[in-house]
Structure formats: C-alpha cells, structure tokens
Amino acid sequence: MIEAVGLTKRFGAKTAVDDLSFQVKPGHVTGFLGPNGSGKSTTMRMIVGLDRPTAGQVTINGLPFRELANAQRHVGALLDAKAVHGGRRARTHLLSVAQLSGIPEKRVDEVLGVVGLQDVARQRAKGFSLGMGQRLGIATALLGDPQVLLFDEPVNGLDPEGILWVRNLMRRLASEGRTVFVSSHLMSEMALTADHLIVIGRGRLLADMSTQDFITHNSAGFARVRTADTDPGGWDTLGSVLTRAGGRVLREPDGALRVTGLELSRISDLAHAAGVRLWELSPHRASLEEAYMRMTQSSVEYTSTEDPRAELWEPEPLSVPQWEEEAREAAEALQVPAASFFAPPPPGASGQPFLMPASPGELTGPANGAGTGNATGAGHSPDPVHTPAQKPEDQK
Numbered sequence: 001m002i003e004a005v006g007l008t009k010r011f012g013a014k015t016a017v018d019d020l021s022f023q024v025k026p027g028h029v030t031g032f033l034g035p036n037g038s039g040k041s042t043t044m045r046m047i048v049g050l051d052r053p054t055a056g057q058v059t060i061n062g063l064p065f066r067e068l069a070n071a072q073r074h075v076g077a078l079l080d081a082k083a084v085h086g087g088r089r090a091r092t093h094l095l096s097v098a099q100l101s102g103i104p105e106k107r108v109d110e111v112l113g114v115v116g117l118q119d120v121a122r123q124r125a126k127g128f129s130l131g132m133g134q135r136l137g138i139a140t141a142l143l144g145d146p147q148v149l150l151f152d153e154p155v156n157g158l159d160p161e162g163i164l165w166v167r168n169l170m171r172r173l174a175s176e177g178r179t180v181f182v183s184s185h186l187m188s189e190m191a192l193t194a195d196h197l198i199v200i201g202r203g204r205l206l207a208d209m210s211t212q213d214f215i216t217h218n219s220a221g222f223a224r225v226r227t228a229d230t231d232p233g234g235w236d237t238l239g240s241v242l243t244r245a246g247g248r249v250l251r252e253p254d255g256a257l258r259v260t261g262l263e264l265s266r267i268s269d270l271a272h273a274a275g276v277r278l279w280e281l282s283p284h285r286a287s288l289e290e291a292y293m294r295m296t297q298s299s300v301e302y303t304s305t306e307d308p309r310a311e312l313w314e315p316e317p318l319s320v321p322q323w324e325e326e327a328r329e330a331a332e333a334l335q336v337p338a339a340s341f342f343a344p345p346p347p348g349a350s351g352q353p354f355l356m357p358a359s360p361g362e363l364t365g366p367a368n369g370a371g372t373g374n375a376t377g378a379g380h381s382p383d384p385v386h387t388p389a390q391k392p393e394d395q396k
Contacts, residue, residue: 001025001179002047002148006056009042009203016042018203019056024181026147029174031194031211032183033292037301039203040183041079044150047181048077060148072101076141077150081133081157086126090117090136093125094143103144111139116165130157138166148179155189167193187289191215199292201299211288218295219286223264225257225271226280234276241274242267256280 002024009017017039024030034040045051047058049065060068060075068074084093094108112118115135120128128136134157141149151170155163170193174180184190190197190211197214199207207214227234235257239249242259245266250258259267264281271278 002058002060002181003062004043004047004056004058007043007046007053007058008055009039009046009051010054016203017046017053020200020203020205021056022198022205022208024179024198025196026177026179027174028195029170029180029182029193030196030198031190032181032198032200033185033187033190033296034200034206035296035300035302037202038200038296038299040200041152043200044077044079044152044181044183047150048075048079050079070101070144072097072103072146073144074146075148075150076144076146077152078134078137078141078154079150079152081130081137084125084133084136087124089122089124090128090139091121093136094139097140098143101144107143107145111142114142115139131159131162134158135162138169146178148181149173150181152183153185154182155184155186163189187287187292191288199295201296202301206295206299214295215286215288215291218291221260221286222284223259223262223267224252224280224282224284225259225267225278226255227257227271228277228279231277237274238271238276241270241276245270258284 003022005021007017007020008015020039020043032040032044042051043058046053047060047065057064065071065075088096091108091112094111095105097103098105098108109118109121112121115138117132117135117139120132125133125136134154138151138154141151154170155166158166167189170180170182174195182190182194194211197207197209197211198205199214207218209217225238227238235251235255239251239257242249242257242262245262247262247267248260252258262270264283268278268281271281
C-alpha cells in the first residue's frame with residue numbers, strides 16, 4: 001500500500017504539491033488524474049524517492065522508499081520510458097538492473113517475453129520506437145516481481161493492440177493483490193482500467209473515490225430529444241410543453257433538445273399528447289471525460305483562446321439590450337418564468353447555462369440572475385452563425 005500524509009513539495013516560490021494525503025490500496029487499479037502541471041509526476045517521483053518532500057511524508061507498506069531493503073523487489077516504476085542508455089541493448093539493460101538487485105538472469109528473459117520484446121532483445125535502445133521504449137520500461141518495472149507498481153502514462157506511443165495489452169496487464173496485476181497506481185491523460189482508457197480514482201489539481205486533492213462514484217458525483221444526467229425535421233416548429237412546441245411540465249430545456253447546436261427534470265417515459269407521453277413526432281429520445285450517460293472536465297475546469301493551468309481572425313468573417317453580435325429583450329419576449333410567449341428554461345451547461349461551456357430559443361432559428365441567452373451554474377449579471381451575446389458576407393478570395 002502507498003500512503004501519503006500532508007505531502008508537500010515546493011520549488012522556490014512554486015508549490016507543486018500542496019498538503020496532499022491519500023492511500024493507494026492493493027487489489028485495485030488506482031488511476032491518478034489531473035491537468036498538466038497539477039503535480040502528478042512530482043508526486044510519483046516523491047513516492048520512489050527521486051524528490052524529497054518539503055513537508056509531509058509518503059510511505060510504501062509503512063516505510064519510505066529509501067528505507068526499503070532491495071527496493072527493486074518491492075516497488076516497480078515506469079516514470080520515464082526514455083531513461084535508458086541508448087547504446088545499451090534491451091537485454092543488457094534489463095540484465096544490469098537485475099544484477100544490481102540480485103534478481104536471477106532467467107527473470108530477464110521472462111519479462112522480455114511478457115512485454116513482447118524477445119525478438120528484439122539484442123537491439124540497442126536508441127533504435128526503439130516510442131511504443132517499444134514503453135514496453136522496455138514496463139519490463140524494467142516488472143523485473144523484481146514487486147507488490148507495488150507505479151506507471152506514468154504507460155500506453156503512450158502504443159498501438160491499439162498494445163493499449164489493450166497494458167489494460168489487461170494492469171487488471172491482472174491488481175487481481176493478484178498488488179498495488180497498481182497509474183497516471184494517464186486518456187480518460188477513455190482510465191474508465192476501462194481504473195477501479196478507483198485520485199484526482200488532483202494545482203497540487204491539491206480534488207477527489208478520492210471509485211470511478212463510478214466520481215462519474216456520478218461530477219456529471220449531470222439528461223435526456224436527449226430530437227423532433228422530426230418535417231415539423232420545423234416541433235421543437236418549439238415540445239419545449240413549451242416540457243417546460244410547463246417542470247422540465248428544463250437546452251437547445252444544443254445540432255438542433256436536439258437537452259432535457260433535465262423529466263423521465264424519458266414522461267417526455268414521450270408529453271410529446272405524444274402534443275402531437276409532436278420524435279426521431280430521438282435517449283438517456284445521456286456521462287463519460288469519465290465529462291466528469292473529469294467538470295471537476296478540473298477551474299484547475300487547468302494552460303487554456304487556449306479563440307482565433308482572433310474569426311471576427312473577420314462573422315457578423316456583428318447582438319447588443320446586450322437586444323439580447324435581454326429577446327430573452328424576455330421568449331419567456332412571455334411561453335407564459336412561464338424565465339428561470340424555467342435553464343438546464344446545466346455541457347462541459348467546457350464556462351459554466352454558463354443557455355436559454356432555449358422561442359422560435360426555430362432564434363438564438364437567445366441567459367437573462368439576469370436566472371438559471372443555474374455560474375450565471376451572474378446580464379447575459380452575453382450569442383455565438384454568431386458563421387456566414388461570411390465575402391469569402392477571402394472575393395476581397396480584392
């Protein structure tokens with residue numbers, strides 16, 4: 001078991017890890033997630049004694065890594081697949097590590113077979129592809145048959161077959177009662193591999209729970225509804241009906257409706273009673289990626305801005321007063337409180353709710369003080385439709 005208590009690491013004025021406490025228990029694959037710069041790699045380096053904590057401590061089976069006798073037999077780690085002398089052959093590299101730790105030579109050939117490098121064992125590491133380097137790093141971690149294993153981005157550079165192999169390997173190692181701690185940015189892979197998640201942001205603990213609980217606690221379920229294209233006013237009629245029934249409705253960019261607060265059977269009954277044909281009515285099951293984005297959106301250190309050149313080809317946005325007027329008219333037209341129109345925004349939408357338009361093609365936005373999430377103050381201009389008046393080649 002790995003246990004961190006008050007773990008802190010500072011590099012000058014920057015705090016990379018800030019009072020971090022968690023446990024990684026045996027018998028499970030524990031995923032270690034967080035944005036770039038969140039302190040994941042620094043934490044893993046402190047676990048294996050490559051960095052000393054500024055404060056707090058981290059132990060492996062009750063002892064700091066530096067106090068473990070013959071640590072290679074207790075802990076295996078892949079932190080940097082490139083940390084191999086390029087002039088060494090794969091087998092020679094593994095043999096040197098084995099000899100330093102008192103591991104029999106036959107174990108070298110065993111792990112080469114486990115990772116699928118037996119046919120290139122005599123090749124020098126500098127000629128390895130990224131995926132082959134990852135396999136060699138995994139072989140090094142497995143060499144001492146340790147009970148505790150740490151992997152930092154183990155599927156980086158692997159092809160689909162290799163990713164599946166790593167996934168099955170991690171789960172098999174955990175099923176043998178080992179402690180498996182895996183850091184990765186591939187949310188889809190973590191969803192299939194990890195039983196438990198530890199999520200950090202800006203060096204601090206954000207979540208420590210099972211994968212399923214994490215998804216449940218950090219996502220909003222909703223129904224996705226699409227009306228028939230042959231009935232242009234169908235979504236407007238349905239939106240009014242669903243809102244009056246207590247639902248909250250969001251118009252998505254592709255024309256579908258996102259509905260919360262109503263069961264699928266209730267939505268179907270209301271649509272039937274209103275004479276609206278449905279082409280889609282499906283439950284939305286949140287992914288780990290969506291839940292992760294919601295949890296860490298305030299902890300992301302590097303974010304992109306929109307290309308400023310886009311304004312050259314977009315029409316002028318609506319003014320704020322006009323926006324507010326259209327939002328008020330939309331609410332009055334459906335004779336319901338404006339707040340009833342709001343639904344939780346999707347991940348990456350800056351936490352702002354959206355207002356369902358009052359008629360097809362009309363785009364409206366949040367009114368002052370309405371809705372959920374982070375909406376405060378007056379609404380903002382809608383995203384204009386990309387319909388440039390002139391193409392670049394016409395401007396001469």
